Amino acid sequence: MIYADNAATTKMSNEAVRVMVSVMEETYGNPSSLYSIGQRAKEVLEQARADVASVIGAEAKEITFTSGGSEADNQAIRSAALLGAAKGKKHIISSAFEHHAVLHTLNKLAGEGFEVTLLPVHENGIVVPKEVEEAIREDTCLVTIMFANNEIGTIQPIREIGSICRSKGVLFHTDAVQAVGHLPINVTEDNIDLLSASGHKFHGPKGVGFLYARKGVRLSSLIEGGAQERSKRAGTENVPGIAAMAAALKESAASMEKASAVTKARRDRLIAGLSEIPHAALNGDPDRRLPGNVSFCFEGIEGESLLLLLDDKGIMASSGSACTSGSLDPSHVLLAIGRVHDVAHGSLRLTINEETSDADIESIITAVKEVVSYLRGFSPVWRDLTEGKAKHIL
Numbered sequence: 485m486i487y488a489d490n491a492a493t494t495k496m497s498n499e500a501v502r503v504m505v506s507v508m509e510e511t512y513g514n515p516s517s518l519y520s521i522g523q524r525a526k527e528v529l530e531q532a533r534a535d536v537a538s539v540i541g542a543e544a545k546e547i548t549f550t551s552g553g554s555e556a557d558n559q560a561i562r563s564a565a566l567l568g569a570a571k572g573k574k575h576i577i578s579s580a581f582e583h584h585a586v587l588h589t590l591n592k593l594a595g596e597g598f599e600v601t602l603l604p605v606h607e608n609g610i611v612v613p614k615e616v617e618e619a620i621r622e623d624t625c626l627v628t629i630m631f632a633n634n635e636i637g638t639i640q641p642i643r644e645i646g647s648i649c650r651s652k653g654v655l656f657h658t659d660a661v662q663a664v665g666h667l668p669i670n671v672t673e674d675n676i677d678l679l680s681a682s683g684h685k686f687h688g689p690k691g692v693g694f695l696y697a698r699k700g701v702r703l704s705s706l707i708e709g710g711a712q713e714r715s716k717r718a719g720t721e722n723v724p725g726i727a728a729m730a731a732a733l734k735e736s737a738a739s740m741e742k743a744s745a746v747t748k749a750r751r752d753r754l755i756a757g758l759s760e761i762p763h764a765a766l767n768g769d770p771d772r773r774l775p776g777n778v779s780f781c782f783e784g785i786e787g788e789s790l791l792l793l794l795d796d797k798g799i800m801a802s803s804g805s806a807c808t809s810g811s812l813d814p815s816h817v818l819l820a821i822g823r824v825h826d827v828a829h830g831s832l833r834l835t836i837n838e839e840t841s842d843a844d845i846e847s848i849i850t851a852v853k854e855v856v857s858y859l860r861g862f863s864p865v866w867r868d869l870t871e872g873k874a875k876h877i878l
């Protein structure tokens with residue numbers, strides 16, 4: 485079996501599992517309780533906060549734990565929108581290929597009187613900082629641009645965009661769920677005001693994440709209740725999950741440089757191998773992409789059939805994001821980089837990590853070549869293309 489869907493979720497590391505179980509067994513107190521086991525849970529929680537903060541160059545009190553990336557995105561955007569509205573600023577800038585946690589929140593805000601500008605991401609899947617600058621208006625309260633895209637893996641010029649926002653006095657949020665634990669991040673140097681992350685994308689548990697909010701950027705709570713998380717998020721803290729997430733993040737940060745070099749080399753071999761398939765194209769910039777991301781479109785096939793046949797061969801991949809699979813709409817990300825519907829339907833995302841071996845890479849290349857040519861064998865779309873009744877695009 486080859487697991488090549490690490491952008492959808494990752495396997496928990498042994499250390500994260502160990503920490504989680506140990507907290508569940510030994511430090512099960514409520515961090516708000518005053519007796520010793522509660523206070524020990526509180527210490528575990530605060531140590532995790534300090535650990536998470538130090539990986540991204542933040543201070544512990546700038547970290548709020550959430551139930552994951554989606555909640556962090558919602559809270560960051562809602563908070564910035566509220567701060568903006570209080571000053572009569574109701575314009576938000578984002579990009580066309582954000583995660584749905586961002587896009588759907590922006591849609592809601594658009595229904596509540598906010599105006600949203602979605603910038604293009606161009607053929608290479610990268611936002612142009614100059615276009616961010618040109619889109620900023622007197623009434624802009626927030627720019628939200630993802631650090632790295634979850635489908636095509638392209639890395640955005642975050643530092644430049646942050647610097648523009650800083651100089652214009654506009655808050656800058658980044659959905660860094662795909663980047664944290666995989667790319668070096670320093671919220672100060674990168675000029676970031678708000679940042680979302682999720683434990684299960686870097687070998688931590690599912691259902692836990694965090695939101696960084698720079699000192700002075702006031703978060704509003706999405707959940708009413710107790711005074712946990714300095715009243716920014718009510719509810720008894722998920723101490724085992726939070727501790728395990730922090731353990732996973734520390735590990736990822738420590739091994740990042742080495743893991744990234746190994747993974748990049750294998751990624752590039754995989755890209756080279758799949759590029760031998762006729763009428764296929766890599767999605768997104770070949771260099772400015774996550775170390776483990778390979779995303780292709782193949783003409784004349786259906787991504788879903790491709791996935792099922794690869795699964796038969798023990799290879800787990802994805803076509804577009806996990807959230808879009810199951811629906812017939814092609815991925816908004818692929819449409820945003822200019823893929824037409826038919827081509828966007830024939831997409832394949834393979835997200836590898838440092839544990840994907842060289843042999844795995846060769847097996848994936850062989851399997852994808854076989855399956856693509858098998859499927860094209862009885863595809864009417866492919867027949868039209870080969871008979872010249874339709875024109876090749878790729």
Ligand SMILES: *Cc1c(COP(=O)(O)O)cnc(C)c1O
Nearest residue numbers: 552553554583585634661662682
């Ligand atoms: C996975 C993902 C999310 C959602 O995170 P959850 O913890 O699953 O809610 C948000 N943004 C991006 C870019 C992601 O990849």
